[in-house]
Amino acid sequence: MTAEPIGPPVSGDQLDTLVAVLDLIRSGTARTRPGLVRVSGLGRAVVTQRVAQLIECGLVVDGALGPSTGGRAPRELRFRADAGHVLVAELGATSIGVGVADVSGRLLAQHEEPGDIALGPEPVLSRVEELFDRMLAQRPDGAPPVWGVGIGVPGPVEFATGRPVSPPIMPGWDGYAVRGRLAARYGVPTWVDNDVNLMALGELRSGLAVGESDVVYVKVGSGIGAGLIMAGRLHRGAQGAAGDIGHVEAVDDPTIVCRCGNTGCLEAVAGGVALARQAAAAAADGSSAFLVERARNGRKLGAEDVAEAAQHGDAVAVEMLTRAGTRIGRALATVVNLYNPSLIVIGGGVANVGDMFLAAIRNATLSRSLPLATRDLRMSRSPVGDEAGLRGAAFVVIDELFSRQLLPRWISAGSPAGHPTLPDVAA
Amino acid sequence: MTAEPIGPPVSGDQLDTLVAVLDLIRSGTARTRPGLVRVSGLGRAVVTQRVAQLIECGLVVDGALGPSTGGRAPRELRFRADAGHVLVAELGATSIGVGVADVSGRLLAQHEEPGDIALGPEPVLSRVEELFDRMLAQRPDGAPPVWGVGIGVPGPVEFATGRPVSPPIMPGWDGYAVRGRLAARYGVPTWVDNDVNLMALGELRSGLAVGESDVVYVKVGSGIGAGLIMAGRLHRGAQGAAGDIGHVEAVDDPTIVCRCGNTGCLEAVAGGVALARQAAAAAADGSSAFLVERARNGRKLGAEDVAEAAQHGDAVAVEMLTRAGTRIGRALATVVNLYNPSLIVIGGGVANVGDMFLAAIRNATLSRSLPLATRDLRMSRSPVGDEAGLRGAAFVVIDELFSRQLLPRWISAGSPAGHPTLPDVAA
Numbered sequence: 070m071t072a073e074p075i076g077p078p079v080s081g082d083q084l085d086t087l088v089a090v091l092d093l094i095r096s097g098t099a100r101t102r103p104g105l106v107r108v109s110g111l112g113r114a115v116v117t118q119r120v121a122q123l124i125e126c127g128l129v130v131d132g133a134l135g136p137s138t139g140g141r142a143p144r145e146l147r148f149r150a151d152a153g154h155v156l157v158a159e160l161g162a163t164s165i166g167v168g169v170a171d172v173s174g175r176l177l178a179q180h181e182e183p184g185d186i187a188l189g190p191e192p193v194l195s196r197v198e199e200l201f202d203r204m205l206a207q208r209p210d211g212a213p214p215v216w217g218v219g220i221g222v223p224g225p226v227e228f229a230t231g232r233p234v235s236p237p238i239m240p241g242w243d244g245y246a247v248r249g250r251l252a253a254r255y256g257v258p259t260w261v262d263n264d265v266n267l268m269a270l271g272e273l274r275s276g277l278a279v280g281e282s283d284v285v286y287v288k289v290g291s292g293i294g295a296g297l298i299m300a301g302r303l304h305r306g307a308q309g310a311a312g313d314i315g316h317v318e319a320v321d322d323p324t325i326v327c328r329c330g331n332t333g334c335l336e337a338v339a340g341g342v343a344l345a346r347q348a349a350a351a352a353a354d355g356s357s358a359f360l361v362e363r364a365r366n367g368r369k370l371g372a373e374d375v376a377e378a379a380q381h382g383d384a385v386a387v388e389m390l391t392r393a394g395t396r397i398g399r400a401l402a403t404v405v406n407l408y409n410p411s412l413i414v415i416g417g418g419v420a421n422v423g424d425m426f427l428a429a430i431r432n433a434t435l436s437r438s439l440p441l442a443t444r445d446l447r448m449s450r451s452p453v454g455d456e457a458g459l460r461g462a463a464f465v466v467i468d469e470l471f472s473r474q475l476l477p478r479w480i481s482a483g484s485p486a487g488h489p490t491l492p493d494v495a496a
Numbered sequence: 497m498t499a500e501p502i503g504p505p506v507s508g509d510q511l512d513t514l515v516a517v518l519d520l521i522r523s524g525t526a527r528t529r530p531g532l533v534r535v536s537g538l539g540r541a542v543v544t545q546r547v548a549q550l551i552e553c554g555l556v557v558d559g560a561l562g563p564s565t566g567g568r569a570p571r572e573l574r575f576r577a578d579a580g581h582v583l584v585a586e587l588g589a590t591s592i593g594v595g596v597a598d599v600s601g602r603l604l605a606q607h608e609e610p611g612d613i614a615l616g617p618e619p620v621l622s623r624v625e626e627l628f629d630r631m632l633a634q635r636p637d638g639a640p641p642v643w644g645v646g647i648g649v650p651g652p653v654e655f656a657t658g659r660p661v662s663p664p665i666m667p668g669w670d671g672y673a674v675r676g677r678l679a680a681r682y683g684v685p686t687w688v689d690n691d692v693n694l695m696a697l698g699e700l701r702s703g704l705a706v707g708e709s710d711v712v713y714v715k716v717g718s719g720i721g722a723g724l725i726m727a728g729r730l731h732r733g734a735q736g737a738a739g740d741i742g743h744v745e746a747v748d749d750p751t752i753v754c755r756c757g758n759t760g761c762l763e764a765v766a767g768g769v770a771l772a773r774q775a776a777a778a779a780a781d782g783s784s785a786f787l788v789e790r791a792r793n794g795r796k797l798g799a800e801d802v803a804e805a806a807q808h809g810d811a812v813a814v815e816m817l818t819r820a821g822t823r824i825g826r827a828l829a830t831v832v833n834l835y836n837p838s839l840i841v842i843g844g845g846v847a848n849v850g851d852m853f854l855a856a857i858r859n860a861t862l863s864r865s866l867p868l869a870t871r872d873l874r875m876s877r878s879p880v881g882d883e884a885g886l887r888g889a890a891f892v893v894i895d896e897l898f899s900r901q902l903l904p905r906w907i908s909a910g911s912p913a914g915h916p917t918l919p920d921v922a923a
Contacts, residue, residue: 085512225868234868283734295834299726306836307710310869313833318826318864321748331864399745403830406740407722409733437745437758441652441661442737 083119086111088473090119094129094148095173095471101143120146127152150175153216156204156255157462158197159264160222162186162238162291165193167200169208170463172216172470174275178204179459186223189241194250201255217470218251219462221264223292228309231261237329238292258475260465262305264288265312267461268451269296270303272414274464276457277449283410286451287314288417289397293336297408303465314404315340319396335400339393341419344372347389357385376422390422391429398433405438405446416451510546513538515900517546521556521575522600522898528570547573554579577602580643583631583682584889585624586691587649589613589665589718592620594627596635597890599643599897601702605631606886613650616668621677628682644897645678646889648691650719655736658688664756665719685902687892689732691715692739694888695878696723697730699841701891703884704876710837713878714741715844716824720763724835730892741831742767746823762827766820768846771799774816784812803849817849818856825860832865832873843878
């Protein structure tokens with residue numbers, strides 16, 4: 070973790086063009102100096118100078134000779150994705166995932182294990198740190214410095230301060246300085262965000278949503294949440310609380326009490342916990358023979374049992390999935406009418422229970438939406454075992470490190486840790 | 497409408513700083529060259545050069561000597577708001593509003609008259625053009641050139657092409673080339689947008705929402721619509737259809753058919769038309785003595801009659817307003833949970849029926865929203881007779897004219913009309 074200056078100071082006037090040139094090289098949009106001139110509209114002299122600055126600070130290297138277009142073949146520029154590493158973590162309700170990524174967002178190593186978020190920040194973050202330390206120790210000699218930490222948690226986060234705020238399923242975490250703790254331990258900038266926001270970002274940068282402007286990512290797991298991409302950027306809202314689709318009113322029924330304290334919430338009638346509860350009821354009252362059989366010996370039922378029952382033609386299970394899917398679809402129709410996205414990605418464990426569930430979501434979404442808003446709307450399921458969350462945790466760090474605000478500061482200072490005014494050091 | 501070049505060509509590398517310097521002067525954030533250096537972080541030489549370019553093309557003038565801070569007093573720079581004019585129009589369901597604004601967005605003249613959008617584009621736009629022509633003729637000698645046209649319509653608009661798309665209350669307008677017609681007639685760039693989007697933009701640039709990042713503007717009139725400001729910019733969505741809160745499902749009742757063809761839509765139970773229908777029913781069945789009296793001699797009832805009845809303590813009217821307000825508030829709670837705005841502005845004719853209605857909206861919004869998302873949430877009513885729509889129509893033009901995409905092109909070409917690749921000339 071060097072603190073040597075790795076580049077010359079950057080003047081204010083060069084900022085935008087420096088960031089723009091780096092972005093074009095990072096994304097692979099332009100691979101040579103002439104290509105940069107063509108794509109960016111910048112002058113040749115400016116491109117040459119910015120590339121030189123990026124090479125000097127080690128973020129870009131001159132590679133092999135590229136294809137000639139008549140004259141001298143231009144050299145191919147390569148972003149040094151291995152110039153730094155990023156530590157990433159994704160905390161679920163019942164899982165801890167960690168990884169190491171390079172600064173192109175590629176996961177180099179990852180590990181997942183059971184965990185219980187409800188134990189509180191001290192034991193959970195201690196375990197995350199143990200796993201991070203082990204991953205760091207396992208890296209080969211000469212591994213690059215760590216430039217940042219990104220972590221997702223299953224609840225609302227005030228993004229500016231990196232603290233969870235009143236998270237319903239995270240007792241003990243309210244206001245906890247997650248950013249401050251990890252930033253102090255690893256001496257690098259740290260960003261904390263809601264898990265579904267990071268999944269949305271992961272799909273945007275290297276998944277199903279690459280190149281899209283307006284995307285809604287919906288996670289249907291134990292609970293239900295959404296991440297919104299607006300105009301190509303994650304929309305976090307005024308307090309970082311945006312995307313909370315799980316607690317919109319799905320049914321006007323005061324007897325259905327949600328864990329948030331309100332009644333009739335979407336996740337209280339259509340999430341994994343809700344399906345498990347409905348399955349237990351159908352086993353108890355004997356209305357589903359399949360589920361009665363499944364619940365023998367006191368076995369605890371889950372959404373996957375409902376899915377299997379439905380696949381075996383169990384009418385009660387089919388009805389449960391269709392009703393849950395329809396309710397999610399109606400909520401998504403509201404999202405479509407309000408935001409007019411071009412793509413909806415459906416992820417999370419429960420989203421993978423089968424095509425019947427997805428068909429119900431899709432039908433209800435389309436039947437309740439404005440025709441103009443669904444004219445070109447695509448709805449896709451995210452791949453099973455998708456790493457979007459960990460990738461998103463890497464990209465939240467990378468996007469900030471290479472942003473107009475931070476890039477020039479830490480290039481001048483020598484490393485992301487070197488500059489005292491980085492936001493998380495201040496927070 | 498000069499087509500003389502008004503400035504030197506601008507190189508790609510100077511673009512961002514030119515736009516940034518102009519923005520700072522336009523907004524009044526910086527008023528002198530030293531002030532610009534301080535606020536922008538740009539070097540003195542760059543600021544001097546950009547200011548010179550802006551003076552040369554007539555957008556900025558050197559004004560009086562400003563206050564000295566020790567040395568020589570710096571000259572105050574002034575944005576020439578009168579360098580160009582903008583024609584603006586706002587079409588309502590039953591009204592036509594037109595105006596002339598300067599390029600600071602200030603309305604210099606305006607006129608409103610009854611109109612019927614359902615007559616179709618030919619008679620309505622002919623009337624708009626007559627009114628525009630009259631306003632142009634009434635300007636004093638030596639008035640500046642017209643640089644653009646902005647127009648709002650009461651329905652969904654595909655912003656990229658400037659055409660209404662399947663607008664429910666605008667028969668004959670579907671796909672009509674509003675932009676093409678006005679751009680051809682006045683020879684200047686033209687932008688067309690949804691009326692509520694323009695109201696949101698008007699409040700953002702010179703109204704209740706100045707300086708806010710995440711704002712929802714809700715118009716409660718005959719129908720109900722919303723405009724979304726995200727990260728300080730109007731969010732139009734993939735097709736420009738965003739903000740359609742009027743047709744989200746408010747009640748699960750297949751007997752309430754909306755004019756959009758769907759059932760249970762918010763505007764079918766809580767908009768002005770819905771309140772008028774409920775008032776007529778209460779007069780017909782005699783449940784409200786006040787409304788029976790009002791409906792004598794076949795008088796057609798409206799939302800304002802319900803409001804007056806409620807002010808006189810009529811229980812049926814109080815119940816109508818409370819129920820409508822509660823339904824709007826529940827829909828807004830969904831918006832708050834999804835989008836986490838810092839401010840909700842409530843406008844439109846029906847929003848002004850009284851405090852009881854607004855209190856019902858506010859209560860329902862707060863009771864159904866995530867606590868974090870309402871921690872600092874403000875809800876305000878837009879002033880009666882607010883000109884936000886016309887101002888927004890001016891700002892949609894101004895924002896585009898002074899943007900990174902257009903400013904340098906038309907500075908080089910001599911006028912906004914002078915450049916052949918302007919988007920609406922191409923569309």
